[in-house]
Amino acid sequence: MNEHRAGPVRSAAAREAILAATAKMFQAQGYEQLTIEGIAKEAGVGKQTIYRWWKSRGALIAECLTDGRLFPVDLVAKNSGDVIADIEEWVSGVIGILVSHNGESLLRSLVAAAAEDADVGDHLTLGMGVEDRLSERMRIGIADGQLPPDAPVTELAQAIIGALVIQVLTRANEYEGPMRQLIRFILAPRFA
Amino acid sequence: MNEHRAGPVRSAAAREAILAATAKMFQAQGYEQLTIEGIAKEAGVGKQTIYRWWKSRGALIAECLTDGRLFPVDLVAKNSGDVIADIEEWVSGVIGILVSHNGESLLRSLVAAAAEDADVGDHLTLGMGVEDRLSERMRIGIADGQLPPDAPVTELAQAIIGALVIQVLTRANEYEGPMRQLIRFILAPRFA
């Protein structure tokens, strides 16, 4: 039994407190205002404990993302048989979350974090769980014959989310109408 | 007896030097590393001269955007008669710029700036001139009968740009193929 390792092992309590504090402060103040010192104080933790386990602010956010700590709800697209209606409804739900309790600034902060930190960028799709929901539902639409077999579901999901992101970044004042128009057009049935 | 204001007028030389320094440093180092002190030093200007005329770092970027100082080239979509081919080619061109001389990090910085500062967000579309190029070309496509009359051109442009932004944020390793697939699908001819 070599490989002796004295002393305490990584503190689960500290990890939890740090991630909880990060998520809370990220939601409350956004990415730019988020400081390591602030998180350490809020979590009742030494700064070094953070630096020991995460290499940057972005890595913290990334872990919060994969832990699902930044999105309280996890919308799953329902299946009513009508792919366009389902996706419209799903996007409506996302917009509803955005509009109530400043989800727009949460999204903007998330985008900022992703833009500035590769770790966050890597986990963005994953964490949002968002494109997956959409592309899954569209895949079912293909199976149902409602969408053409060659529909590039991943890219379509990116386009839908991307359009919404652009609108949020440019501070559009309405999301619902334009998004509905977009979805109806790009997913409209085609006849050969 | 109108509002007379004696005294020196705003220095055009200082304004020019500041914007030039901002654009140069933004491109070289990105948004997060951009500091007011750095700009002031590079421009040979007092910090107060910056704070006198711009209320934030973001306002500076926004003005650079509207002045077209952040995008060296201004791609206009050509009209070969084939709207899909033209838009594919245009997007290819944009991707080419992104890939050479770290345009990706420029775009990421721009997105970060837009996310964190409303001024930048407001000028983003305008400054990129980007959606306009696309929607213009698509409008011609409608007139030519290549796209349906009810095609939501603004939203389609947002979707195309948005998809690209998402790919850049998530550090995709290839843009060309997915974007081509997307464009071909959403702009594909439909028959009634």
Add this chain to the structure above:
Amino acid sequence: MNEHRAGPVRSAAAREAILAATAKMFQAQGYEQLTIEGIAKEAGVGKQTIYRWWKSRGALIAECLTDGRLFPVDLVAKNSGDVIADIEEWVSGVIGILVSHNGESLLRSLVAAAAEDADVGDHLTLGMGVEDRLSERMRIGIADGQLPPDAPVTELAQAIIGALVIQVLTRANEYEGPMRQLIRFILAPRFA
């Protein structure tokens, strides 16, 4: 034909406003807090008008001193026939002024100004009018035979004022008693 000097002459109103503002702000805030910009604003005057006529903050204070704008009262030592009693009373009066309406900080500011600016130093004695009052009275004391003919009146006045200054600088909590002791001792009658 030579040495023509066209144009308006120095504005008496501006000079008055500047000196008044200087005196007021010096008394209110002390020397260290006194700024040229503050004086200009208070006087309703351009900064350049101050710099045109005075070469430094100290020169302004010096002129206020010689104009007697910094000491509201101008104590003249009375002559009751008893030189020691008269000087004690005079010093008491000065202490009274010091103690009421923060004369201590006024004196400290004055000393700071004199220490940092030769102009102020040069006018300090003159402006306080202070040593003169004392040395005059002592000269009368010599004529009366109450003080020895060889008493160095200027130096004695400096010693008395200087002792008081030292006490004010070191934030002594009582001036009256020590000063009385000092005066009584150094001016005490001597017998051959």
Add this chain to the structure above:
Amino acid sequence: MNEHRAGPVRSAAAREAILAATAKMFQAQGYEQLTIEGIAKEAGVGKQTIYRWWKSRGALIAECLTDGRLFPVDLVAKNSGDVIADIEEWVSGVIGILVSHNGESLLRSLVAAAAEDADVGDHLTLGMGVEDRLSERMRIGIADGQLPPDAPVTELAQAIIGALVIQVLTRANEYEGPMRQLIRFILAPRFA
């Protein structure tokens, strides 16, 4: 059991470097030109480390004073048996220091610092060690019967130093003669 305080302790090296830099720059440039940033740079120290331990520029000077870092020599008044001669000689020595290597401006800076900052004022006498030397010697003079038992030694010392300060502030061009006259007069033997 008691008030534990973990964490690093105050760096003695930093403290030493800061005080040394302060003393050096104070002597070289005077009080008004002394800046926290300059000290930090000279000491190779962060600004915050200064602000952490001293609340003002004055507090720094005060500590230099009590550490005896501002006066290279520490004159002790000798005892030849003749109190007047000894004090004259002591004052001569002080004047000698003043006159050579711009001790006058050092003294003026010190007075400015004392005038503007209570901390410095409080430590002025102590730090100069100066009045104490004088009053000690005078106390011996009393014991020897050369001075009257009721001579107010503290106040006399203040008067002597104060007269010198006044002369330095008013930029007198000679100290030696006047100071000798003053001392001889106020300490002259008296007969009942």
Add this chain to the structure above:
DNA sequence: CTCTAAGCGAGACGGTACGTCTTGTCTTGAG
């Protein structure tokens, strides 16, 4: 009566320093 050079108020300018904040590293002593 016109010309013209100065004085004036206002305030922009390139700078320096302020005192605060945060970064990421290092140090201490408890557990």
Add this chain to the structure above:
DNA sequence: CTCAAGACAAGACGTACCGTCTCGCTTAGAG
């Protein structure tokens, strides 16, 4: 060996003034 606490060097923040420099009046002799 980890942890909390926090000192440290570094350096940017946004503000306050410095002393100089335009601006576009408004004067007041000289021609």
